[in-house]
Every structure is written in C-alpha cells, then in structure tokens.
Amino acid sequence: MNAPTQMIARLRSAVPLQLDYGGPTIMNKPSSLTYFERDMASVVHPQTNLLKHLQTGPTIVTHGEGVYVYDDAGDRFLDSGAALWCNSLGYGSERVARVAYEAMQKLTYFQLFRGYSHGPAIDLSERLLQIAPVPMSKVLLQCSGSEANDSAVKIVWYYWHGLGKPERRKIISRQGSYHGSTCVAISLTGNSSYHKSFGLPFDGFIHVDSLNYYRSAKPGETEEQFSQRLADALEATILREGPETVAAFWADPVQGNAGALPPPKGYFEKVQAVLKKYDILFVADEVICGFGRTGSMWGSQTYGLQPDIITCAKQLSAAMLPISAILMNEKVFDVVKNESNKQGAFVHGFTYAGHPVAASVALEVLKIYDEMDIAARVKSLEPVFLQQLDGLTDHPLVGAVSGVGLIGGVEIVKDKETRASFDAGVDIGGRIVENARKNGLILRVASNRIAYSPPLIISEDEIVDIGTRTRAALDDTLAEVRAL
Template identity: 65%
Template sequence: MTHLAPNSPHARDVASVLHPYTHARRHLETGPTIFSEGSGIYIHDDTGRAYMEGASALWCASLGFASERLAKVAYETMRRMGYYHIFRGASNEPAIDLCEKLLAIAPVPMSKVLLQCSGSEANDSALKLVWYHWNAQGRPEKRKIISRKASYHGSTVATICLTGIPDFHKGFGMPFEGFLYADCPHYYRDHEEGETEEQFSQRMADALEEMILREGPDTIGAFWADPIQGGGAGALPPPARYFEKIQAVLRKYDILMVADEVICGFGRTGNMWGSQTCGVVPDIVTCAKALSAAMQPISAVLMNERIFQSVMTQSDRLGSFVHGFTYAGHPVAAAVALETLRIYEEMDLVAHVKALEPIFLRAFGALKDHPLVGDVAGHGLMGGVELVQDKAKRRPFPEGQKIGAKVDAHARERGLILRTTADRVALSPPLIITEEEIVEMAARLRGALDDTFAEIAA
C-alpha cells in the first residue's frame, strides 16, 4: 500500500471497503479505480480519463451515466414523502402506477407484480413463490429446481445455488441439495460435427428430459433460464428452437418456467423482453437493472394467474402472504423506474435497438477474421465474442492463461470497459449508443485483441 498516497480516496478505500467479486488481498496492493462522473456512454475516473462502457457497467446503465430528468423525479418524490413501505396493505401511487405499467407491457399475460430491490432479491422471491405454489397445490415434493450450467441468477444464499458456476460456490459450502444444472446450450463450442442448431437444441431437450426422469418428474418444481444467457456464459444466444423444445418437455411434466429477464428485459435484445426475442412463455418473470436504468435499486417479479391463485390459497390457509423486504415498493425507486419506462416509450427504445442491431452485429461480427476470435453472436444490443486458441478445432485457451483478463486489460488501456469470462467477451453497451459509437467501440476491441495476440505471441 506504500504506493497509495496517504489519505487519498484510494488509500481510504483499501483501508475500509470490501469489494464484491474482487481479490481481497491483491486489492490492498493495487487499490481501486475510482469513477467520479459519467455522460452518455462514457464513464470518467478521478483522473479525468474517459472510458467507453461496453457492458453498461453491470449490464444495467441503459440510459448512460447521468440523467437530470430522473434526478428531478427522485428529488420531487423524496421531497413529498421520501419513504413508506407496502407491507400489510399500505401502498403509494408510484408503486401502483409502476405495477400497472409492468402488467401492461409484460411478454405474456400476467396477474400481479411483486416489487423488490435487486435482481438477486427478485430471483430469490420467485424461488420462494415456486415452492409456495406447489405447497398450495398439495405437492410439496416438487421442490427441486433446474437451472443451467454457466448461468448466473444472483448472490443470495438461494440464488447463488441457482447460479450454475462452480467457482461461485467454492468456500461457501454450496450449492444446497435440490438444485440441478442442465447443459449450457453453447452451440458453437459443443455441437457435434454436422449437427445443426435445431438438432443440437433437440439434444439439449432430450438431455433435460433424461434428467427429469432420473430425478423424478414429481420432484421438479421449475426450470430457470435467462433468454440470452448472460453473466457466466457471456451474452450467449440460444440455438434455433431451443426454448420451443425445452418448454415442450416442461409442459409434459408440469414444471414451471421462470424467465430471468434481469439482464434481457427492457429493450436489450431488440424486443421489450428477451422472452419475446427467444420464444419463452414464462409462468414467472423476474426483472431489474434497466427497469430504472440503474438509477435506483429496484426489481420486480411478475406472476401469472395460476401462481397468484396459489398465493391467495395460502393466504387463506396461513393468514397472510408472509414475504417482503423493507424497501420493496420504495416510492422514490418506483417513481424513477416509471419515468424510465416513459423515456423508453418517448425514444421508441425497441425501434431504436432494432435499427442499431444490424450495425452492432456487423461491426462486431467483422472481428471473426481475427486470429483470436472463433465466433460472434447476439441479438439487439447484446452479444458475445468467443475467444479461441484454435479456430479450426474451436478449442479455447487453457484456463490458466486468463485470455479474457488479458483482453480486458488491453481494452482498458484503449479506453474501453468490457465484461469478460475466461474465453468470451460480453458486449451490452448503453442502449442510447449511436452508430458512430458502435463502430468506435468495435475498433477499440479489435485493437485490444491485436495487443493481446502480440502479447501471447511474444
């Protein structure tokens, strides 16, 4: 820590802050990058250096990094009331208006909205609703949950078990029993020679059915999936007819479909919902992030009438629906989220993303000629660049080579912030991005790939 100036924000940070998803010991030596302001798709650190944000921070800064309009809404709501809960029948108009709006734009007919404070909370609450539903139906044995390998669904005790990434479980004694992981539908990496996308999807569905039969259909409560697989898989679109075939299996065995729209929702994929883009017909939808353009912490769970009927049945039996978080339905967060949805309508967000989609896919798709790139795929303004050691054999780099981290570091040097896994670069820029900025972002990524290739070839 001797290289950090005493009493500087960097030194104070390492002395007091434990950072999520950060190497705790190494951080004491390196210190933080402190970001101080933003404008449009650019975020600025405390030295004044500007970076293009290629990942919308954590997938969520859909309107960029500052908004006078949303700030005024937050101020006015805070000035009038500031806070009140929605427990025991209490309510507030922003929460009511927001729930009505979410039902109006839902991907399929939904009955009620349960407001929460984060994507993790939304998925955690949806998990409880799945168990609550089957208990109400007199089928408490339908408790096991199937998600997918390389999926990410949150960091609570329950949602980290939904998350299908073993590294996230290490050290915590997780996952708990009852959480199962279907194959990640990564066509590029895992398809057999001559196998079409549709044939691959059928193989995924057959494997899911085998898992269900092996475990016992009467023990499976729900299947959890983000329409385009985000965090762990790196913005991975499903292969052709994947969800059509998966949902046929789920219907056969009366298993609920939960769509995690925390990343995909609100225009990101070229439709209002990723479910619409990928053909998902969910019983429950979870959403967050772009719901408020990340300007306030808020999330929501949308449930269909079948699930709500079970909530009423259990309320009759138990006297109340006993679940909630103190800040759920917070009037300031709800007001900001509602205004965010108005902004999306005014800018015709879905049409904007659809218009930019071919430019986005073409600009980054051109990287397929790079020696480090095996494939590029995406929808809307969400896509992934597959990094490979051997293009002909589709072979990734050894994990210890940390190729993604190398690309990320070189991109930072070029003023571009990315989200990388071991062998994939995920792209999800703010939805206000322009055609010119897309082209510039792709050029900076190509430069980072060139720098990485030169480094590993040296």
C-alpha cells in the same frame, strides 16, 4: 431531428444534479487521504481478488456522460457493458434526478407490508402488467435481481405447497446461467466459481447442459439438432429426478454469465414442450434482457417464451436506483392467494421493496423508453452492432461471434482450428480487459467470451468505435501471448 432522437440528445447531454460535499471527509472532518487510499483502507469489493486488490488498488470513477465514464486521472472510457448490464440510458439524467428529488420530498419512504401501499408502487405495478410479454396477474416489487429470483423460488415452493405437493421442490437451471448472489439465487446459478468455499449450491438445484453451440455441438450437428439434444437431456434429467419432485425450470433468454450467449435455434420451443409435458413451472429471468436489450421489450418476446413467472430488474430503473419486480400469472397467484389465506398471511418481504422513490424513478424510465420507442431503436442498431462483431471473426484470437439486439459476445480461442481455449494460467480474459482499458474501452470477459451490452442510447459511430477499440485490444493481447 425526430422526437426520439431529440430525447436521446437531451439524455446524453444532461448533467446530473450536483451536490457539494466539500471534498473527501472522514466523520465530517477534512481528510488528507485520497479516495484511492481510503478505498484500500476500508472497502471490500465484490467479484474481486481481495489480496491482489490491496496490491493494485481501485480505479476511482468520478463521473460519467452518455456512454463514457471518467476516472480520477481524467481518462475517459467507453463503457461497452452498460456497467453491469443495467445502465441503459447512460450516465447523467437531470430529468430522472428531478423525479427522484420530487418523490423524496413527497414521501421519503413507506412500506408495502400488511396492506399498506402508495401511488408509485401501484402505478409501476400496473404499468408492468400492461407491458408484460404474456398475460400476468400481479406484481411483487423487490430491490434487486437477486432478491427477485430468490423471492420467485419461494413463490414456486409456496405454489406447490398450496397444491398439496410440497415434494415438488427441485429447481432446474442451465450451466452458464447467473441468477443472483443470495444463497438461493447463487444455487440457481450454473457456474461453480460462484459456489466455491461457500458450501453451495444447496441441494435440489440441478444444472443441465450449456447452450454454447460453438463449444458443445457434435460434428455435423445443426443448431436445431443441438437444441433437440438439449431438450432431450432436460427431459432425461426430469425423469431421472422424478417429475413429481421438480418444481420449476429457470432460464435467462440470453445467458449473460455465459458471455452474452443467445440460445441456439429452436431451443426454447423444444424446451417449453418438455416443461408442459411434465407440468413444470417456467420462470423467465429477464433481469438482463428486459426493457429493450434484445430488440423487443422483453427477451421472452424475442424468443417466444410463455413463462408463468418473470423476474426483472437492472434496466427497469436504468440502474439509477435499486428496484426489481416479479410478475406472476393468474394460475400462480390464485394458488398463492389461497395459501396465504390458509397460513394467515404471505409471510415474505424486504424492508425497501417498492420504495416510493425507486418506483417513481422506474416509472419515469419506462416513460422515457416509450418516448424513445426503445425496442425499435435497439432493433435499428442491431445490424451495425452485429456487423462489428462479425468484423472481428478474422482475428486470430476469435473463434465465433453471436448476438441479438444490443447484446452479444465474441468467443476467444487459442487455436481457431481446434477451438482450444487458453490455459487458465495465461489469464487471457484479464489480459484482454486490461488492454481494452489501455485503449479507452471497458470490456467484460465471461466464460472465454467478450460480452457486450452497451447503453441503449449508444450511437452507430460509438458502436463502430467499440469494434475498433476491441480489435486494438485483441492485437495487443495477441502480441503478449505470442511473447510468452
């Protein structure tokens, strides 16, 4: 057994540190209520129909091991999505828990405000600059992907103010993108369902066409031609808005919210040429793709991106503690530095940004990635993963598949010939998710696509198992919709 394989075996078998809380309590007093009942009485759940939740209740996850999680009924589920794209090293790591424990003993907390610093923040920032896909100058640590993208927007605006061009304020992103849940980050997001009833998006956030070649290509149009049309549409949007008013273009290398959708061939090459022509900053949102997911350490490497700013989170700490980072190149930092001097300070920050315990955990996770040669491992699993996706194309509900590394998706259709989608009332996504649960599989469905992003420690056999369980879920769903 080689060293990376031994490392994976240890991670998969590791049991996290256990703390005995003495069972359910309320205000330190024993409670006769179950966690299910207490959740119903007290918890608001994100991305959840809150009325229906009060009728159906939560699934209580009690523990995890490797690529599996267990509920309070003892049922085991294979997690095909690494929770929220982030749990790259699976569930349970005593090694990382020990690092967090030792870090907390040494320095429970200190801020990075007003020139203070500490070793973990410095070490992590240096390491991120060392592994960056393109030369970067400085790192701003934050707490989440949403915070990273929100902060990056402020940096972009600060940059153009520093150059005496405050009118360059508009941000362009793509339909199908997701960039976070703050008011600014959700304005970046190209999905109207995230905006309804919140009075969002803010003005000045512009969303260009979807990248879905299967859904949006014209008859006979090649992927390269489709990409050129998208690049031409981007240029037309810039000209319509006025290049002198456009600050930046935002892009996630693979669109998670669009259903783990990779870009069509030639897309980023053509788009970057447009951005360069009009001197528009390019921000790569690597929150999902960073740290091995696409078969390279960064999605930017997989697709030849040359960003001015990179945002990252999720797999930076393998989701074990909240942390994120913004990397900016020297061109951007030089202006930000000078503008901060002009204003007296760079007046931005979050209390917990660069938390010493979270930074220590992220450093250890990056060490584990090095020991596993994580990008090479993902690349070696890519053929098996893509084979499982391809194997579903004969199913009546499947229109097309696409993927890269260990991220990809399956297009769900009502009719394979016309590529028509199911009516919203059928809730095809909800049916597939529920039938997957019945088959012991946690699936995510987004934008009529099943989206996969399993933990990076997954084995070939477990990837095959995902394919088998997905087919069973699709069969059960097909039987349901035919009976409607």
